[in-house]
Amino acid sequence: MRIFDPHIHMTSRTTDDYERMAAAGVRALVEPAFWLGQPRTSVGSFVDYFDSLIGWEPFRASQFGIRHHCTIALNPKEANDPRCREVLDVLPRYLLKDGVVAVGEIGYDSMTPAEDEVFAHQLALAAQHDLPALVHTPHRDKARGTLRTLDVVKESGIDPGRVVVDHLNEVTVGDVAGSGCWMGFSIYPETKMSPERMVAILAEYGPARMLVNSAADWGRSDPLLTLRTAEAMLDAGLSLDDVDRVLWRNPVEFYGQSGRLDLVGVDADEVQVGQTFEGNSILRGGS
Numbered sequence: 001m002r003i004f005d006p007h008i009h010m011t012s013r014t015t016d017d018y019e020r021m022a023a024a025g026v027r028a029l030v031e032p033a034f035w036l037g038q039p040r041t042s043v044g045s046f047v048d049y050f051d052s053l054i055g056w057e058p059f060r061a062s063q064f065g066i067r068h069h070c071t072i073a074l075n076p077k078e079a080n081d082p083r084c085r086e087v088l089d090v091l092p093r094y095l096l097k098d099g100v101v102a103v104g105e106i107g108y109d110s111m112t113p114a115e116d117e118v119f120a121h122q123l124a125l126a127a128q129h130d131l132p133a134l135v136h137t138p139h140r141d142k143a144r145g146t147l148r149t150l151d152v153v154k155e156s157g158i159d160p161g162r163v164v165v166d167h168l169n170e171v172t173v174g175d176v177a178g179s180g181c182w183m184g185f186s187i188y189p190e191t192k193m194s195p196e197r198m199v200a201i202l203a204e205y206g207p208a209r210m211l212v213n214s215a216a217d218w219g220r221s222d223p224l225l226t227l228r229t230a231e232a233m234l235d236a237g238l239s240l241d242d243v244d245r246v247l248w249r250n251p252v253e254f255y256g257q258s259g260r261l262d263l264v265g266v267d268a269d270e271v272q273v274g275q276t277f278e279g280n281s282i283l284r285g286g287s
């Protein structure tokens with residue numbers, strides 16, 4: 001089984017996680033730029049973070065045979081901090097880089113006027129750079145936030161087939177399905193969305209335009225929930241071809257629209273579970 005995790009925050013994960021993901025069949029991933037928990041007070045903190053998303057993390061992933069890509073943006077939460085507004089000025093230079101396959105995460109956190117402005121600005125940047133967009137939906141007031149998100153996407157004029165609206169659930173999936181946007185689901189250990197609930201949604205809506213991710217980050221999360229969802233799909237009688245479509249071909253199709261996915265040499269079927277990477281220097285930490 002080959003897995004492409006289309007939304008995972010490896011910056012917050014350990015090297016052991018990379019090792020477990022590789023053993024579970026994860027061969028490629030996309031790491032969206034997001035809120036790191038600690039508020040950033042200057043544009044320099046973002047520049048260093050973006051540089052690590054196109055430099056250090058791809059290197060770390062490569063030690064385990066995993067192809068790393070990223071999305072770049074000013075996240076919705078920090079869009080509200082005037083000290084971070086200058087980040088918008090540095091985005092265009094990152095949106096030209098090879099490993100950057102979308103603008104994201106953008107969208108709403110608390111649905112403030114500042115978030116409106118920054119969201120619309122970044123959708124325009126995505127269109128100008130001919131890149132897809134990864135849109136986060138708020139964890140509070142999700143139904144209203146999702147409808148407002150779809151309105152803003154529509155007003156922007158961007159092709160909905162180049163937008164994924166993420167962190168959906170049973171309440172919000174129908175509206176996004178009808179919009180033509182891609183549907184993203186973050187599978188969590190306890191809350192929000194489980195592998196079994198995801199299978200029920202797939203059974204109802206089918207596999208088209210569906211993306212399943214672990215969204216693993218610095219909170220309680222599990223980078224192997226993509227594999228657990230694949231297993232739940234098979235247990236429920238869905239086919240291996242469905243699994244491959246949702247967990248590999250769909251993310252390849254969506255992010256492939258950037259023209260920058262680099263999967264050459266990621267021969268998913270030939271990588272064996274538990275293999276070692278002889279000849280590569282496994283990371284030994286910062287010492």
Ligand SMILES: [Zn+2]
Pocket residue numbers: 007009032034105215
């Ligand atoms: Zn995220």
